Amino acid sequence: MRSYILSFSCPDRLGVVARYSSLLADAGAFITEVSNYTDPVTERFFLRCVFDDRALNVTMDTLSQRWQAVADELNATWVLRASDDLPRIVLAVSAQDHCLSALLTKWRAGALPAEIVGVVSNHELSRGLVEWHGLPFYYLPVTKETKPQQEQEILSVFSELDGELLVLARYMQILSDGLCQELAGRAINIHHSFLPGFKGAKPYHRAWERGVKVIGATAHYVTADLDEGPIITQEVRPIDHETTVERMIHLGQDVEANALSQAVRLHCEQRVLLNGQRTVIL
Amino acid sequence: MRSYILSFSCPDRLGVVARYSSLLADAGAFITEVSNYTDPVTERFFLRCVFDDRALNVTMDTLSQRWQAVADELNATWVLRASDDLPRIVLAVSAQDHCLSALLTKWRAGALPAEIVGVVSNHELSRGLVEWHGLPFYYLPVTKETKPQQEQEILSVFSELDGELLVLARYMQILSDGLCQELAGRAINIHHSFLPGFKGAKPYHRAWERGVKVIGATAHYVTADLDEGPIITQEVRPIDHETTVERMIHLGQDVEANALSQAVRLHCEQRVLLNGQRTVIL
Amino acid sequence: MRSYILSFSCPDRLGVVARYSSLLADAGAFITEVSNYTDPVTERFFLRCVFDDRALNVTMDTLSQRWQAVADELNATWVLRASDDLPRIVLAVSAQDHCLSALLTKWRAGALPAEIVGVVSNHELSRGLVEWHGLPFYYLPVTKETKPQQEQEILSVFSELDGELLVLARYMQILSDGLCQELAGRAINIHHSFLPGFKGAKPYHRAWERGVKVIGATAHYVTADLDEGPIITQEVRPIDHETTVERMIHLGQDVEANALSQAVRLHCEQRVLLNGQRTVIL
Amino acid sequence: MRSYILSFSCPDRLGVVARYSSLLADAGAFITEVSNYTDPVTERFFLRCVFDDRALNVTMDTLSQRWQAVADELNATWVLRASDDLPRIVLAVSAQDHCLSALLTKWRAGALPAEIVGVVSNHELSRGLVEWHGLPFYYLPVTKETKPQQEQEILSVFSELDGELLVLARYMQILSDGLCQELAGRAINIHHSFLPGFKGAKPYHRAWERGVKVIGATAHYVTADLDEGPIITQEVRPIDHETTVERMIHLGQDVEANALSQAVRLHCEQRVLLNGQRTVIL
The missing domain is CATH 3.30.70.260 (ACT domain)
Incomplete structure (x- = not known):
């Protein structure tokens, strides 16, 4: 059956x-x-x-x-x-590997209804972890000048691996408008704030300055309009006045990994339908 | 339309x-x-x-x-x-009126898809609040000896008011098996613990003794088997070592009122279907 | 002792x-x-x-x-x-009374370490509820033209009642800079969004448009800089694509009442200390 | 300094x-x-x-x-x-490695104020992951007959590595009373339910049968009285009628890993003090 x-x-x-x-x-x-x-x-x-x-x-x-x-x-x-024809996922990561590690662990445990087929990174740091999981690792460094070319290489890898979903698992480069459009509805990003609060860079630093009592993370589809893409999942965690920015970064790792993993699972189970700038999760 | x-x-x-x-x-x-x-x-x-x-x-x-x-x-x-034929609700309450007050406030604000038609109580304490809301208040005191008779009076009031749902809003009397069966699927209770932990009396005291780090409340259909009825909603709240039993009781009031209000709303919108000892919430 | x-x-x-x-x-x-x-x-x-x-x-x-x-x-x-010299609180409210009702219920149950001494409102709607609780109700209507004068009356009532804290329990008028300064550190407001997201008017409408998956409420000290005052408490609640603006408004009532009640309790127990634009909660 | x-x-x-x-x-x-x-x-x-x-x-x-x-x-x-003299931790694990993986990832990212010094397991499955992290892995299989001897070997490894805390990261063997006493206050376990609900085996199966609406995990010190040790952290996650036991197991992995990681962090920062059967978290 x-x-x-x-x-x-x-x-x-x-x-x-x-x-x-x-x-x-x-x-x-x-x-x-x-x-x-x-x-x-x-x-x-x-x-x-x-x-x-x-x-x-x-x-x-x-x-x-x-x-x-x-x-x-x-x-x-x-x-x-x-339902057993699992979507093929390519992960993109920079220096921090907590989201990468969470996704790989779930995948290996059979808790992610997807096939992870490869990892691209602008750093060499995660090669060992990725290769230990038996996956190909593509080191694609990037500078301001080489960005168009590097994005082309990401697309080539994605295409070569028959990728169906690109997951930006704390990939800290802003994608060009062209790449965003190319991957519309096929790329999920994790932003380390409770959007629409603290869009853009250094959200934990700004959360500390504003003195909020809860931090969060948001997984959303990538669009050319930065941090404005349709939201799939949001997770939060209470903090208090003692929570330094460094501690927020550490606590945030769990929240980010959970929000992103949930979003990837929902997408791969075909539960996420686009409704303009909003999502319907069925 | x-x-x-x-x-x-x-x-x-x-x-x-x-x-x-x-x-x-x-x-x-x-x-x-x-x-x-x-x-x-x-x-x-x-x-x-x-x-x-x-x-x-x-x-x-x-x-x-x-x-x-x-x-x-x-x-x-x-x-x-x-959907505009609102279910008729009778509330039962004892000395503490935080759940009663929350339900009346929501009802008056149009936030509860139900018609509250009357309140029964084994105490006189809430008469003023109930009558201020323009509702009939039935004072039905109870002793061990008069319990069968008092339960008969509750049923008479329920029937007279064309009640369709009895909400035990911190009504601190254990209903007889007969009454439970009579009202099967038509009576909702709020228990002030995160069931199945701390069934029975004084759950906050026992939560303190066990040193748990989260307290909760459970709204469920009433069955003859005490605190074992099908669960509709559960809400929780973190606590810490400083939380005395008295503070738990105060914090718990919010959690209880929220869990009960949600359960009543879900029931009245016909969202709760029984599935053996479990519920399906659609 | x-x-x-x-x-x-x-x-x-x-x-x-x-x-x-x-x-x-x-x-x-x-x-x-x-x-x-x-x-x-x-x-x-x-x-x-x-x-x-x-x-x-x-x-x-x-x-x-x-x-x-x-x-x-x-x-x-x-x-x-x-600790038994309870702070004297004056409440301000407009048309919606869910926060007012929650505070009055807690106060009457002995769950609020404060003395509520009166209620001011720019509407007549809550008079009955307030007077039923045995409290004086001051109807102070306001128009664009009479605002300076009406604020003067609020201050007179506050002073006459020996008020120590003004709680804006969904008081939907923006206070003038002068009044904000006059009451610096002595006025708490509840904003019906998870600040800094959706500052200003109609936050639930904007939350719906943005398609967020969690809504919230923020209790903060009032400052001349609207919705930028030091945050005391923030509470959140998950929502989904089915949650209409109207439902958000209803669900939000619990979140708002809880966040505000907690903030008032913390303030009255002298647990909130100002640290620039941030708070320390001890 | x-x-x-x-x-x-x-x-x-x-x-x-x-x-x-x-x-x-x-x-x-x-x-x-x-x-x-x-x-x-x-x-x-x-x-x-x-x-x-x-x-x-x-x-x-x-x-x-x-x-x-x-x-x-x-x-x-x-x-x-x-504070820079980090506690030395030995991890124990069985077949499921999600808690192990979360702890190793945090440790490698500098987000765990501890020194992980080795891993013992009654299965060979995690050897690769552990050795990839540069840590010694001790395969200590166990049967009913060899249990006393195997526990002796665990203690030898613990002692040899100058272990200060034994973390049972989903180690699915019940420790003997003797070992529990030997490690009193120096061993933390993660139980995959919201204690005191569903003590003992197969908590997710029993949660499904009872139809609860929230699942949880509890990190606690190990005592001879199974699942009754002083609680350090509890984390919860809402579920609904659609959540199968298998999905609970997957969702529970995040909750378990978070609760355990927090507990280990709190212990290592000397924030957890024993107060009889309860804990004080400072």
Whole structure:
């Protein structure tokens, strides 16, 4: 028995639920999970469903073709994929490896529904850890001058490895607008603040100066507009007046790793659908 | 335009989603929200959907009759109700009124999707607050000897007021098995601990003795088996070694009021479906 | 036996702890609680201690005089007060009464270490609730033109009632710079966002637009620089894509009431010391 | 400039704060941090202070001797240690390595104020990861019959490595009473439930059966009474009806690693003082 995930969004209208579910029922596709949501403001419909083939009476190819026809009619954006066909992830990292390490540990433990296929970095520091996990490590140093070229190399590696998602696991370089557009919806970043507070550089230093009592981290899709991409997850942690910037950086490592890991998991399970500048998590 | 909430559960089988949604689509019922869930262990299907009548082509009576036929076929337990037909709540309270006060405040602010219709208490203390809110207050004192009779009076008040849900808002009497059964699925209690830790009496005292670092509160349906009913919500709050029992009691008031208010809201929005000793929150 | 709270801050130097504690020990003041903190950046020392008079060998007047001499030498800012001499609070409220109601309920339950002495409002709506609690209610309507005069009336009421702390419990008027300065360190506001995110008006609307996954509330001292005052407490609550602005407003009521109640309690227990634009909570 | 941490507890009495602080002031020890606490029930005093030698006018040996005399008089239990003299930790692990990996990552990043000196395991699985971090790995398999002998080997390794703290980072063997007593106050365990709920085996399975809405993890000192040792930290995470046992196990990994890392940090910074079956965290 094999299971499949179908996720789509389309303009809302009468009978959308009946439309897709009758198609599946007719084909003998057995639904085991469904979530859907209609945005009352944009009147857009979002759905994620999981079904299996225990009673399927057509081939998956036939089912896909039938669905394609309905999807065209509904004007839907969609993904249909076997749940054991794991998304291929490339990680990007700079000097700090706590997010990298958390992702690799979860992946090795079978707790991440994805295939990590390689790591790129502008530092050599993480090579040992990455290679110990049996993964290729690409050292791609960067300077102001070589940035266009280095970004080209990132894209080449991503393409060569058949990457489907680029995870910026504390990769401390600002991506060019071109790269952001190239990877729209296919790149997730972790920002070490509770956005929209403390956008930009050195958020922990500014949190200390402002005297906040809670710090946080935000995982979001990368867009050309820095730290403004659609938010997937946010995690927070209380602090107090004794929490120095250095301690915030240490405490923040857990919060960042958790927020990013959750976001990657949600994306890979096809639970994250874009709704303009916002996300629907199903 | 009027909206309706349909919630049901039934044994899972191929095509349940198609079955109910086709029925709604044929009748012109416009779905605006759906959540469903299949328990992979019990293979039971749970659904909550909201639809409106903007395009309805039959009367609601006809729709109900059609649905009744499908529900019988699916062997479903269900509720179908207009979303502006607010559930009628009776509150029970003892000496401490923080949960009572929170519920009344939310109700008065329009933040509770319910109609509070009266308050019963084994103390006179809250009469003023209740009557100030324009609600009838029933003083029903109780002793060991008069308990059967007093519980009868509670039921009479509940029935007289057309009550649909009894909320034990820190009502510090243990209900008899008979009353628990009578009100099965229609009575919510707040327990001032993070169940299953510290079941029974004086949970904050025992939390202090054990030296825990987090306290909590649990809202659950009342069952004859004390503090073992299906859990609806749990809220927690960190404490430290300086937190005396008295402070826990004060901090706990917020946690209890929040957990109970959330549970009442979820119940009244028909979001809570029973799944054996567990709940599904849709 | 009576207990006292001494809190002070001063430039740090060798022997501060020995200095104040020897003075107390010599007078037979029995210390039961102490917290202190030195800001490593500003090199300022902060202390809060509670002692009782079980073994006191001088009068409290004598002790105060001795302490005054030491405080002068240390260049300290300080407060020394019996813990049963509760701070007198005046509340200000507009149309929404959830924070008002939470504070009144806690106060009546003995869970707030303060004396609430009156309520001012630019609306008549809360009169009934306030008067039911046996408190004077001052209706002080305000227009753009009458604002200076109305603020004068607030100050008169505050002074007449011997107010020591003004709590803006969702008082939706921006105070003038003059009033802010007049009440510096003696006025606490609740802002319905997780500052510094969404400063200013309509934070829940902007939170919805940005698609954040957590909302919050911030209690802070009032300063002329709007929403920039020293932060005392921040509380948060997760939300998701289904959370409409209206629901945020309802959920936010709990978060706001909790954050504000905590802040008032901390202030009244002399636990909040100012450290520039930041607070030290002891 | 070097800094030192002094922590002690003793029966409370008049002038304890003056006594230790005068001693430090006389020696020119510059206090930078202090927390203390008196348990109002047991009337025991607890203190942690950090001081530096910028103005020290005696040797540390002399200061220690002077303090020893005062400590004897106060009947105090104490530790005085340079803050750069990091505690030596031995980790014990079984098949699951998420806690191990989190501790190693933090240690390598300088975020753990301790020296990890070796890892023992009853499985070979983590050897690669441990050796990649440059640490000795001791494979000590165990059966029912060889348990006494294997525990002897653990103690030998611990002693050989000059271990000061044994951290059970998901070590899934129950230690014998003898070993628990031998390591009293020097061994920290992580239990994957929110104690006292779900003591013993398979807590996530039982959490699922009970239908709780929040899961947690508890780090505590090891005692002969299983899962009853003094609690250091507890962390929680909300779940819902969709959370399968397998997902709980995955989500729990973050909670467990965070709770354990925090507990180890607090212990190594001498912030955890025992107060009977409870802890004081300063």
